[in-house]
Amino acid sequence: xxxxxxxxxxxxxxxxxxxxxxxxxxxxxxxxxxxxxxxxxxxxxxxxxxxxxxxxxxxxxxxxxxxxxxxxxxxxxxxxxxxxxxxxxxxxxxxxxxxxxxxxxxxxxxxxxxxxxxxxxxxxxxxxxxxxxxxxxxxxxxxxxxxxxxxxxxxxxxxxxxxxxxxxxxxxxxxxxxxxxxxxxxxxxxxxxxxxxxxxxxxx
Amino acid sequence: xxxxxxxxxxxxxxxxxxxxxxxxxxxxxxxxxxxxxxxxxxxxxxxxxxxxxxxxxxxxxxxxxxxxxxxxxxxxxxxxxxxxxxxxxxxxxxxxxxxxxxxxxxxxxxxxxxxxxxxxxxxxxxxxxxxxxxxxxxxxxxxxxxxxxxxxxxxxxxxxxxxxxxxxxxxxxxxxxxxxxxxxxxxxxxxxxxxxxxxxxxxxxxxxxxxxxxxxxxxxxxxxxxxxxxxxxxxxxxxxxxxxxxxxxxxxxxxxxxxxxxxxxxxxxxxxxxxxxxxxxxxxxxxxxxxxxxxxxxxxxxxxxxxxxxxxxxxxxxxxxxxxxxxxxxxxxxxxxxxxxxxxxxxxxxxxxxxxxxxxxxxxxxxxxxxxxxxxxxxxxxxxxxxxxxxxxxxxxxxxxxxxxxxxxxxxxxxxxxxxxxxxxxxxxxxxxxxxxxxxxxxxxxxxxxxxxxxxxxxxxxxxxxxxxxxxxxxxx
Ligand code: SF4
Ligand code: SF4
Numbered sequence: 001x002x003x004x005x006x007x008x009x010x011x012x013x014x015x016x017x018x019x020x021x022x023x024x025x026x027x028x029x030x031x032x033x034x035x036x037x038x039x040x041x042x043x044x045x046x047x048x049x050x051x052x053x054x055x056x057x058x059x060x061x062x063x064x065x066x067x068x069x070x071x072x073x074x075x076x077x078x079x080x081x082x083x084x085x086x087x088x089x090x091x092x093x094x095x096x097x098x099x100x101x102x103x104x105x106x107x108x109x110x111x112x113x114x115x116x117x118x119x120x121x122x123x124x125x126x127x128x129x130x131x132x133x134x135x136x137x138x139x140x141x142x143x144x145x146x147x148x149x150x151x152x153x154x155x156x157x158x159x160x161x162x163x164x165x166x167x168x169x170x171x172x173x174x175x176x177x178x179x180x181x182x183x184x185x186x187x188x189x190x191x192x193x194x195x196x197x198x199x200x201x202x203x204x
Numbered sequence: 205x206x207x208x209x210x211x212x213x214x215x216x217x218x219x220x221x222x223x224x225x226x227x228x229x230x231x232x233x234x235x236x237x238x239x240x241x242x243x244x245x246x247x248x249x250x251x252x253x254x255x256x257x258x259x260x261x262x263x264x265x266x267x268x269x270x271x272x273x274x275x276x277x278x279x280x281x282x283x284x285x286x287x288x289x290x291x292x293x294x295x296x297x298x299x300x301x302x303x304x305x306x307x308x309x310x311x312x313x314x315x316x317x318x319x320x321x322x323x324x325x326x327x328x329x330x331x332x333x334x335x336x337x338x339x340x341x342x343x344x345x346x347x348x349x350x351x352x353x354x355x356x357x358x359x360x361x362x363x364x365x366x367x368x369x370x371x372x373x374x375x376x377x378x379x380x381x382x383x384x385x386x387x388x389x390x391x392x393x394x395x396x397x398x399x400x401x402x403x404x405x406x407x408x409x410x411x412x413x414x415x416x417x418x419x420x421x422x423x424x425x426x427x428x429x430x431x432x433x434x435x436x437x438x439x440x441x442x443x444x445x446x447x448x449x450x451x452x453x454x455x456x457x458x459x460x461x462x463x464x465x466x467x468x469x470x471x472x473x474x475x476x477x478x479x480x481x482x483x484x485x486x487x488x489x490x491x492x493x494x495x496x497x498x499x500x501x502x503x504x505x506x507x508x509x510x511x512x513x514x515x516x517x518x519x520x521x522x523x524x525x526x527x528x529x530x531x532x533x534x535x536x537x538x539x540x541x542x543x544x545x546x547x548x549x550x551x552x553x554x555x556x557x558x559x560x561x562x563x564x565x566x567x568x569x570x571x572x573x574x575x576x577x578x579x580x581x582x583x584x585x586x587x588x589x590x591x592x593x594x595x596x597x598x599x600x601x602x603x604x605x606x607x608x609x610x611x612x613x614x615x616x617x618x619x620x621x622x623x624x625x626x627x628x629x630x631x632x633x634x635x636x637x638x639x640x641x642x643x644x645x646x647x648x649x650x651x652x653x654x655x656x657x658x659x660x661x662x663x664x665x666x667x668x669x670x671x672x673x674x675x676x677x678x679x680x681x
Contacts, residue, residue: 006597024357047599049357052331061597094544097421099537099574100600104545131600132329132574134356135537138417157359163414164368165422169430173366177430181399181528181673187424190531193551194542 001071002101002127006046006061010037014058021050021059023156026133027124045070045123047130070127074106077113083197085109088146089139090167090195097139100131108143117144118151119159138163166191205237205644212297212509212635215502219330220570225590228614230498230567230632231641239647240639241456241511244654245484251457253300254637262300262458266307266449269463273447280317283379284446286347288325289409292387292451293337294503296637300451300458301387302341308385308449309347323351324376326409329600330504330572331355360412363441365434371412372435382444384467387451388474390482391507393517393525394533395419396429398478399673402450402471406441407432425531425538436467450474454481455512456638476680479526479669484654484661485511490521491653494627495646496618497564497582500634504573505566505604506535508633511640515633519578522558524665528672534558540577557581562625565617566591566608571598579607583624585617586610 017035029043030050037058051059074082086093086105093106107126116122119140123129128136141162144151153159166188174184208231214223230236241248252261278284286308292301309321323343325334334353338344344351352375360371376382386405396404407419407429419431435441448470449463459477464470499515501508506516517525520534532539534555544550564578566586571594578584584607586592592610595601611617622628630643642650667677
């Protein structure tokens, strides 16, 4: 869940139409038309990427008159399906996947089940990737992959691809570094324990 | 009792409130004193900075350290990216790190004849932070206009590693050669666990979001920093890597400058010095039974410093963060992720946030880092509505103020904190150099406990920490 209180505003006098803002906007809320950046206020999730990367400092963040609340309620889709997807992605449905918005895996799973088939749509609907814009791309891509979806990359630099997980580290690599303080197998055990629904929760 | 040490000054930044709103520092509050690290631990190393020689001591040490480095691979006309990170600028006001970056440029030009040297300064989660430092320290001028801040959302490039494809920031690698300039301050022990500390920026400030998300979501609390090793060990990075230069830090200042063509060799040296120099004060902080914490430094909440230790590590000081047999620190993003909707951990044995922290007085700290975990877990009082507004505008701190209260001024906040917490022990994270600003009651406790902590670290903990990292403790005697 994300309450969006801020909105990006472009100073058209300063904008040179370089398109950097468009290339870093997680929910694809920006389009540069006739060399001027245009923000779709309905889609802007107030993340500030455009403001932070514009080389001309042409974007300011302003307070919205009416905040927007974005949320996909996990209760509106089958619990079984959510758990299946999360299990495949090796996540606990309740674990937090976006630290800024405190979005949990189950909400992203619910968005996917309801038809969000790209990280961009997931950001638009849940608000993930609109806080720090850094840490939460992998769980999103892992959950999409678990649903059998291979999203197409947008034209910008929003994201490049899913990266390895600890379960995929080759045995010889683990061996090579086992004496250097990397506790791969022990961490796999820990993450598996988290992913497995706690027995008493299942019973509830 | 000693007078408090002058705290680090507030800094003008888009990530914090205007310094004019920082009306009173915690160290000025009645009853505060200071304890010097040298008095707590007589084996605290001597430092070259701060010292009477001023910044020239860093300059000389840097030149000396670079003498033994081979730069013959760099030919006249070659392009060189000097890669830096925001972290160094938060140490001792930032000047020593800025000076090292200047010397590195000068020496490369003198030794190789090339003038095509660019500064590429990476960031944490505040994408314009190093831009601010570049200007503040005149690095744009020193690098002849070729200095820029780079962010993890900038254009990337794939890097093939032994665990698969990871992604770096294109601008970090767009030169014939790269030079890695960093520091050994341990800082986020909760994340990197002092494993491959010197390599970390390759998986962090030089990396794209995909890689950083791998670190914090895909690998686990003790495997995370392997992303950095995987990238650095790749053929691509190895083909560009020229050398490295580090400020060797201790909680009291700059011990020396270290430089090498072999990053792993330097990494091993710094693994030892990091455990040695920071292990005692971190263990001593774990002995504090109850206290009020003051945040009063120009950095986001988890990164404010006291005696070289960041608040995020104090929030986990009830656990030995260097001990790799312990899977989860009380605070790390993996830990944060594992708290369920009912506020309870999803698995057993998640250590609680340091129960000694009874209340936090947020007198001055920035946004720009997801910090709601801290106000959710510890009663927090924020001084001044301006700071509350700043946090409420910050996309990374949407929930911080949901759990915190606001006081109009520091005096009101302190009175409230004393009353509600029932303790008179106070520790201030204000970047005081050489020691730590505390209340008299806490000073006494630290002085009493320091000798036994020192012995325990020397005899028991340090040898264990080193063995866990593949280093024979006998070799450092
Ligand atoms: S990044 Fe700035 S200058 Fe470039 S198109 Fe966007 S608003 Fe205009
Ligand atoms: S979502 Fe972020 S990048 Fe996109 S327009 Fe809004 S603030 Fe700018």
